[in-house]
Amino acid sequence: MPRRSRLHTPKPHSRPGEKPDFSYLETSPAGAVPRPDVNARVRDIGNLATDLVRVLDDEHRAVGPWHPHLDVAELQIGLKHMLLTRVFDDRMQRTQRQGKITFYMRSLGEEAVSVAQAMALRPGDMLFPSYRNQGLYMVRGRPLVDLMCQLLSNTSDMCKGRQLPVMYHWAAGRIFSISGNLATQFPQAVGWAMAAAIKGEDDIAVSWLGEGSSAEADFHYAMLFAAVYQAPVILNVVNNQWAISTFQGFAGGEQRSFAARGPGYGIAGIRVDGNDFLAVYAVTQWAAERARRGAGPTLIEHVTYRGAAHSTSDDPARYRPKDDYEKWPLGDPVERLKKHLIALGEWSEERHAALTAELDAQVVAAWKEAVTHGTLGEGPRLNPDTMFEDIFKDVPPRLVRQREQMCSEQT
Amino acid sequence: MIQALNSAMDIMMTRDPNVVVLGEDVGYFGGVFRVTDGLQRKYGEHRVLDTPIAEGAIVAAAIGMGVNGLRPVAEIQFADYIYPACDQIFSELARLRYRSAGEFWAPVTIRTPCGGGIRGGQTHSQSPEAIFTHVCGIKVVMPSNPYDAKGLLIAAIEDDDPVVFLEPKRVYNGPFDGNPNKAAVSWSEHARGEVPDGYYTVPIGKADIVRAGSQVTIVTYGTMVYVCQAAAESIGLDAEIIDVRSMVPLDIDTITASVSKTGRCVIAHEATLFSGFGAELSASIQEACFWKLEAPILRVAGWDTPYPHAFEWEYFPGQARVAGALKTVMESR
Numbered sequence: 001m002p003r004r005s006r007l008h009t010p011k012p013h014s015r016p017g018e019k020p021d022f023s024y025l026e027t028s029p030a031g032a033v034p035r036p037d038v039n040a041r042v043r044d045i046g047n048l049a050t051d052l053v054r055v056l057d058d059e060h061r062a063v064g065p066w067h068p069h070l071d072v073a074e075l076q077i078g079l080k081h082m083l084l085t086r087v088f089d090d091r092m093q094r095t096q097r098q099g100k101i102t103f104y105m106r107s108l109g110e111e112a113v114s115v116a117q118a119m120a121l122r123p124g125d126m127l128f129p130s131y132r133n134q135g136l137y138m139v140r141g142r143p144l145v146d147l148m149c150q151l152l153s154n155t156s157d158m159c160k161g162r163q164l165p166v167m168y169h170w171a172a173g174r175i176f177s178i179s180g181n182l183a184t185q186f187p188q189a190v191g192w193a194m195a196a197a198i199k200g201e202d203d204i205a206v207s208w209l210g211e212g213s214s215a216e217a218d219f220h221y222a223m224l225f226a227a228v229y230q231a232p233v234i235l236n237v238v239n240n241q242w243a244i245s246t247f248q249g250f251a252g253g254e255q256r257s258f259a260a261r262g263p264g265y266g267i268a269g270i271r272v273d274g275n276d277f278l279a280v281y282a283v284t285q286w287a288a289e290r291a292r293r294g295a296g297p298t299l300i301e302h303v304t305y306r307g308a309a310h311s312t313s314d315d316p317a318r319y320r321p322k323d324d325y326e327k328w329p330l331g332d333p334v335e336r337l338k339k340h341l342i343a344l345g346e347w348s349e350e351r352h353a354a355l356t357a358e359l360d361a362q363v364v365a366a367w368k369e370a371v372t373h374g375t376l377g378e379g380p381r382l383n384p385d386t387m388f389e390d391i392f393k394d395v396p397p398r399l400v401r402q403r404e405q406m407c408s409e410q411t
Numbered sequence: 412m413i414q415a416l417n418s419a420m421d422i423m424m425t426r427d428p429n430v431v432v433l434g435e436d437v438g439y440f441g442g443v444f445r446v447t448d449g450l451q452r453k454y455g456e457h458r459v460l461d462t463p464i465a466e467g468a469i470v471a472a473a474i475g476m477g478v479n480g481l482r483p484v485a486e487i488q489f490a491d492y493i494y495p496a497c498d499q500i501f502s503e504l505a506r507l508r509y510r511s512a513g514e515f516w517a518p519v520t521i522r523t524p525c526g527g528g529i530r531g532g533q534t535h536s537q538s539p540e541a542i543f544t545h546v547c548g549i550k551v552v553m554p555s556n557p558y559d560a561k562g563l564l565i566a567a568i569e570d571d572d573p574v575v576f577l578e579p580k581r582v583y584n585g586p587f588d589g590n591p592n593k594a595a596v597s598w599s600e601h602a603r604g605e606v607p608d609g610y611y612t613v614p615i616g617k618a619d620i621v622r623a624g625s626q627v628t629i630v631t632y633g634t635m636v637y638v639c640q641a642a643a644e645s646i647g648l649d650a651e652i653i654d655v656r657s658m659v660p661l662d663i664d665t666i667t668a669s670v671s672k673t674g675r676c677v678i679a680h681e682a683t684l685f686s687g688f689g690a691e692l693s694a695s696i697q698e699a700c701f702w703k704l705e706a707p708i709l710r711v712a713g714w715d716t717p718y719p720h721a722f723e724w725e726y727f728p729g730q731a732r733v734a735g736a737l738k739t740v741m742e743s744r
Contacts, residue, residue, distance in 0.1 A: 126479070160512040169511040176478070177511035181502040187468050188503070191475025198431065198457045198481065205475070217495070221468030228463055390509045391548050393516070393571045396616075396660045 010249030016317060020327035024254075025303070026050075027273075027329065030057035031064020035282075038290040042268050049259040049269030052303060055278035060339040066282040068120075072346045078119055078277055079337050079347070080355060082111040085135045086334060087359045088144060089308075091367065092151060096312045100375060101151045103165045107132045109307030109325060112277045112333035113208070113238055115139055120284035121206060126196075128176040128189035128207035131166050132238070132306075140173045144366035154374035154382065160389075161382045182213035186222035186235060193233035193291075194225070204232040204291040211251045211258050211301075212243020223265040223299065232291035234284065235267075235299045238274065240306035245319035262299035274302030275333040278340070303330065384410075412583050412598060415557035415606045416446045416522070419564035420484060422610050424454050427482060430568060433460040434469060434486030434522075443488055444524055444583060470496040470521065474504050477517025482568055490525035490577060491537045504573045505548030520567045520574045525553070526634050526681050527713075528581035528591065528727055532720035538633070538682035538713070543575045544658045544691065550615055551658040553577040555636040556586070556603035559656060562613025570615060579633035579681075589638035589729035618662035620669070624651035627675040627740055630666055630692055632656060635679045635728065642733035648741065658688055666692070667699040674705035675740045679733055684712035706743030709736040 013021035033051045036044070055062050070078075089106040096104040107114065114135025118127070127136055137147060149156035151165040158169060169177035176192075179185060189207035196203050209219065214237050226233050237258040241248050252258075262269025268290065272283045280302065287298035305328040309316050321327075341347030374380040388395055388403040395403070423430045432447055438461035441448030451459035462469050466487050473483035487493045493500075500521070508516040527536030543551045550572055554560040560578070567574035581587050585596045585604075598604030621636060626648050629639045632655040643650035651669050655661070670676045676696055678689040689710040696708055711728045718726055 128475075158512060158514075159510065162512065163510050167510070169514055171511070171514040177507060177515050179503060179506075179510070181498060184471065184499060184503050187471030187499075188475040188478070190468075191472030191477075192479045193475070194472060195476040195479035195481045198476075199479075217467055218471065218498075221465050221471055224463055224465060225468050225472055229460075390513045392550075393508070398660070 010247060010254045012247035012249070012320065014321050014324070016319065016321060018321055020321045020324045022327065022329050025329055026052065028052040028054060030054040033064070033066065035065035035286070038286055038293060039295045040268070042263055042266055042296070045268060046263050049263055049271055050257055052271050052273055053279050053283055054273040054276050055282060056276045056336050056340055060336070060343040062278050062340065066279055068278055068282040068285060070278070070281065072341070072344065074119070075337065075341055076346070078115055079334070079341060080359070081115040081119070081135060081138045082277070082334050082337065083356060084138050084359045085111045085115065087356065088134065088138070088363050091360070091363045093312065095367070101165055102376065103312055104151065105131055105166050105311045106308040107134055109305050109328070109332060110238060110240055110274065111135050112280050112337070113236070113274050113302045113304060116277045116280035117206065117236070117284045120281045121288055122203070124174065124203040125288070126174050126176065126189070126192050126203060126205045128185040128192070128205060129178055130182070130185070130208045130210060130238070131178055132210070133208050134166070136175055137168060137170070137173070140170070140175065142170055142173055144363060145370045148367055148370035149373050152370060152373070152375050154370070155380045156373040157382065160386050162387070183209050183216035183218035185209070186218050187225060189235070190222045190225045190231050190233050193231040194229050197232055202292050204234065204288060206234040206236070208236045208238055210243060211237050211239040211248045211253055212246060214258055215251045223261065223267060226297040227265040227267050230294070230296045232294070233297045234287045234291060235297060237299065237301045238304060239301050240304050242306045242310070242316070242320065244310045244314060257301055259299060259301035268296065268298045269301070270298060271301045271303060273330055274304030275330040275336060277333055277337040305330070412557040412560050412578070413444060413446050415561035416564055416578065417448060417450070418606065418608070419561045419568070420447065420450060421453070423565060423568045424450065424458060426610070429480055430482045430484065431458045431460065431476065432484045432486070433462050433473060435462055435464055435488045437461060437486050442486065444580065446522070447486065466492055466496040467499055470499040470504065470519070473519045474499060474507070474517045477519045478515055482518050484520045484522060484568060487521060487523040489535050490523040490539050491534045493523055493539065500543070500549065500575070501546045505546045509548060516571060517573065518571045520564070520576055522564070522576045522578060524580040524583070525577045526579040526581050527718050527723060528587065528634065530720070530723060531718070533717035536718035538577070538680065540577055540658055541682060541686065541688040544688055548573070549659065550574040551577070552615055552656065553579060553633045553658070554656060555579065555582060555633050555654050556601065557598050557606045558603045559613050559619070561606050562611050563615060563656065565610065566612040566615050569612070574615070577633070581634045582637070586637040587634055588641035589727065591724055613656070616657045616660040616662055618665040619654040619656055620651065620665065621654045622650065622652040624649040624673070626650060626673060627677060627737060628653060628666070628669040628673045629677050629679060630655060630696070631679040632658070633681060635681055638728070638730055639679050639733050642730040643737060645730055646734050646737060648737055650737070661695070663695050663699070667696060670696050670700045671703045674703055676704070676708045677711060677733070677736045677740055678708065679711040679728060681713050681728060683715045684710060685715045687712050706740045709740050711736045
């Protein structure tokens with residue numbers, strides 16, 4: 001053994017051309033992790049941050065203390081929302097490839113995170129998403145046309161043509177505006193939650209970021225403030241293993257789980273199988289109840305896998321094995337919930353295929369409507385005058401002059 | 412000025428239960444400059460929050476609070492410490508209304524003491540106002556006296572747009588003419604030291620003609636207002652002195668009307684010269700007043716160096732530097 005200092009550079013277990021290797025992934029058997037009382041002290045539940053909460057077992061049964069015992073109807077709704085998210089993503093990916101939108105980001109493989117969590121929360125809870133949480137919009141029922149108009153930057157774009165595709169917002173649906181700057185929403189969510197507590201309201205705040213952006217100072221700001229003020233907030237690290245080309249080891253996941261940062265700050269940390277709809281639902285319910293009762297914040301690490309490219313501008317074949325996702329040990333969230341429902345005798349491959357077709361038809365119909373509001377290349381176009389609005393509440397004289405100048409350039 | 416700022420927050424916290432104050436040492440202790448003294452005793456720990464030493468988190472939390480209906484007044488203990496919060500200020504606070512097409516916004520006021528002349532060295536003396544003026548979507552204000560401080564702070568708290576509110580700490584306790592060897596003067600003997608007890612506002616976006624004059628226009632703000640006054644008096648010039656007060660929005664019309672009248676202009680600020688706010692002022696004045704100008708516009712500022720601890724008064728743009736510029740401007744034809 002050489003006795004000298006060394007520099008370690010984390011490496012993924014496999015690169016293009018190599019066999020996928022997930023031996024680094026530590027898991028727990030379904031049903032094996034105890035479910036503590038929601039008022040449990042952080043110091044007594046440290047195991048939650050390193051074990052892996054799972055409910056669905058290899059035979060597609062729901063087992064153990066975290067089993068949320070949802071109605072069959074709820075499970076079917078969850079499956080439908082996940083499937084809708086996926087179908088929507090697939091169609092939007094194709095429209096980008098056809099040049100009809102400039103950019104898109106799919107959430108393939110991570111659908112359970114947004115869908116199960118949104119279903120486990122109350123409508124009044126305020127959501128501060130990252131850019132791969134479109135499932136939240138599916139659950140809260142934003143019309144698909146509205147999302148598509150945003151992607152198209154057309155005359156009905158909620159962002160008035162100011163934001164990159166997928167940077168949605170929805171005040172009435174209580175979903176915060178997505179920033180392109182990573183992790184900034186995390187401490188903002190804590191501030192929102194602090195305000196709710198100051199006002200004596202029992203709505204909680206929930207935020208998401210990827211394991212990659214947990215490296216930002218904002219993650220740590222959020223953890224610190226959440227801990228200090230015991231803010232009613234759920235902070236989610238979606239560990240999808242990849243930050244563009246950078247393996248999760250580079251965000252600090254190699255030495256310790258991301259959930260384990262929770263107890264480090266005095267916050268409950270839970271590591272959950274992010275592809276297990278029931279487990280995600282159950283831990284979210286636990287954390288939400290904990291927050292609402294004043295028992296403090298929770299950091300949830302969702303162990304999942306980014307099944308698709310980072311974005312339409314990315315080619316993952318250049319940095320990871322092509323069949324990596326197929327070999328991911330925690331499977332696919334849609335498949336797993338589907339098989340669970342089939343095992344319960346409440347679903348079938350035929351119904352699944354029929355639902356997929358129905359949702360696809362919905363998406364196609366929505367797209368036809370969305371493009372009537374304009375596309376990048378043709379049809380009605382947003383008035384560029386609007387670019388001078390909303391910088392301040394009122395348009396100041398300086399911007400009025402610049403707007404006039406711009407208009408004169410157009411003629 | 413400290414009492415005036417304190418009174419502004421006190422009044423607004425009484426009038427609006429959504430006004431909260433947060434920052435390092437602002438609660439129990441009442442702030443290192445005593446500006447929040449007594450507020451926590453009066454309004455409680457939930458409305459006057461001591462925070463960890465994390466400026467980025469203070470501003471981020473204030474944004475979240477603002478989105479949830481509160482009107483946060485965040486204190487950054489020294490303007491020199493504001494940089495960790497800049498991503499939250501520039502990318503988030505300033506842009507939120509724009510990027511969400513008006514659906515989300517956060518009426519946050521960020522108070523921060525700035526400027527030197529207090530033996531603060533290079534990390535307790537900076538004047539970073541120009542950086543904030545370069546960002547679309549935030550108002551930037553710097554009062555120079557107690558009356559304006561109170562009225563502008565109330566206006567800032569009531570404003571639905573975010574405001575960076577810079578407090579020139581050298582004039583916290585009295586006007587300062589640039590001579591550190593003279594005995595300190597209290598605000599009680601100054602006209603603008605007289606502050607009404609109750610509610611009033613000074614509108615954001617209006618410059619103040621501190622002294623009417625005919626020979627030259629001095630455009631300045633903050634601590635430099637009194638330095639410029641003293642400098643003009645020292646050489647017997649009838650100068651029109653304009654206190655900008657609000658950099659964003661800028662009352663350019665008041666400034667250009669004055670320069671058109673006098674035909675000569677000196678711009679003075681304590682911040683470093685290069686790409687300072689004086690550059691914007693100079694360009695804007697030149698565009699509007701070129702044919703009325705009798706001489707090139709000159710800028711007086713801090714040197715383009717950090718604020719050195721041992722050479723504070725060599726760095727500070729004192730009366731001599733201002734008077735030198737005034738003489739040059741008067742001599743040009």
